[in-house]
Amino acid sequence: MGMLRQFFVILVLAGLGAAAWHLGKPDTTADNGTRATRNDTITAIAESVGTASERIRLEAVGTARATRSVTLHPETAGEVVAVNFTADSLVEQGQVLLDLRQDAEKLDVDLSRVMVADAQRTFDRLEKLSKTGTSTQVALDEARTALQSARIELQQAEVALSKRSVRAPFTGHIGLSDIEPGDRIDSDTVIASLDDRSSLLIRFDVPEALLGRIEPGSVIQVSSWNDDRSADGIVVDVDSRIDSTTRTFPVRAEIDNADDRFRPGMSFRVAMDILGRTWPTVPEIAILWGGSGAYLWTIRDGKAEQVGIRIIQRQEASVLIDAKIEPGEPVVVEGLHRMREGRPAEVTLRDNPVAAGNGS
Incomplete structure (x- = not known):
């Protein structure tokens, strides 16, 4: 029985050895196939x-301001007698927006006109007399000087009278005002703001890594945050300095706003494709x-x-x-x-x- 078991173990070991030899044998057929392939x-x-x-997509937040914008102040102090505008109305260049009391100034103009007329009559009389030799040249020169002085005083009076009215320096939309007739104001008093918003300037900051890649004339796309309104703009200004804190430089672009869709002070998404190498x-x-x-x-x-x-x-x-x-x-x-x-x-x-x- 023990010999039978030993014989069985020998057969198993022989079978394992034969299998190992077969697996380790080189496959010449496969090698020939590989070489053929x-x-x-x-x-x-x-x-x-x-x-x-290379296309760099710049995205930034921009803020709009009117192309022309002023804060209106009176040139002189006085009592308001008329406010001739309403908020957000379109006013034309030269339109009178506000009147101050101007009684004294009108009297000064009238008086100056009288003085001019009197000086003119005196000069005309002496000029005729000088031709006949009955008046001296000195008297004529004094009359001429008096006439010129009277004319200058009239002009000064007319300027003083014009300063009693506030006029629009350009065509635009005027803002809210707290001024009412009867108020007393002076040159430090703010009357209202005036914006020419037919076009807007959008200011945004650009990383310093893009310095030199944005130039006046470059095209940007802007869109408002609250709807799908968008517009194309043209870069008009690039600042000469880089902010040492933010490592950015400001850029301004202009967009057309003839249809009055946008307002100064609005914020915009600004996008720009910059082409590189x-x-x-x-x-x-x-x-x-x-x-x-x-x-x-x-x-x-x-x-x-x-x-x-x-x-x-x-x-x-x-x-x-x-x-x-x-x-x-x-x-x-x-x-x-x-x-x-x-x-x-x-x-x-x-x-x-x-x-x-x-x-x-």
């Missing part, structure tokens, strides 16, 4: 390398990753070649890359798993079937 031409689908500019661009599906980073396959002299790349930017379904590859060269987009370095390869360009090479 390596001699075959690889076929794949490719696309040509293009070019595109031009790079080779390839389809995103052409890029693979390995231990040394990103790469792609191209066909050169009829053979597959792996090219290492550095990704610059993704744009939709394409990628801007930095690589030793030229625009127009094919990059493999289908059949990537069949690519082997140095293997003969033939590709068909999408929409343009072309044999890249046959390895001969």
Whole structure:
């Protein structure tokens, strides 16, 4: 019984040894098949390398102000007798907005006119007499000086009278006012604000990394926060300094507001596409990753070649890359798993079937 058990153990060990020898035997058939495959031409689908500019999307918050905006003050002190505007009304340049009491100034104008008329009569009489020799030249010169002085005093009186009214310096929309007839005001009193909002200036801050890439004439897009209203604007000013705290510099752009959609003081979303350097661009599906980073396959002299790349930017379904590859060269987009370095390869360009090479 013991010998039978030993015989059985020997048979088992012999079987295991035979199996191990069989598994370790080289598979010449598979090796021959592999060598045959390596001699075959690889076929794949490719696309040509293009070019595109690096695109930086700037987004910021901007604040609007009127192209022209003033705060109105009276030039002189006095009692208000009339307020000739309502809030948010459109006023024309030169329109009288507010009147101060002007009784004394009107009397001064009337008196100055009388003085001018009297000086004119005296000058005319002496001028006639001087022609006959009955008046001296000195008397005539004094009359001429008196006439000129009277005219100047009249002009001064008229200027003083004009200062008793506040006029619109330009056409625009006037704001709220707390002034009422009967109020006494002086040159420090604020009457109202006046805005020419036919166009608006949008001010926004830009990171210093983009200095030199934004210039007057650049186009921006602005949109309001509370609805879908949007408009295009043109950069008009770029500041000469960078804020040392925020590391930004201010930019102003002008937008048309002829339809009066927007108001000074509104905030806006500001967007701007800034074009940078031009790079080779390839389809995103052409890029693979390995231990040394990103790469792609191209066909050169009829053979597959792996090219290492550095990704610059993704744009939709394409990628801007930095690589030793030229625009127009094919990059493999289908059949990537069949690519082997140095293997003969033939590709068909999408929409343009072309044999890249046959390895001969």
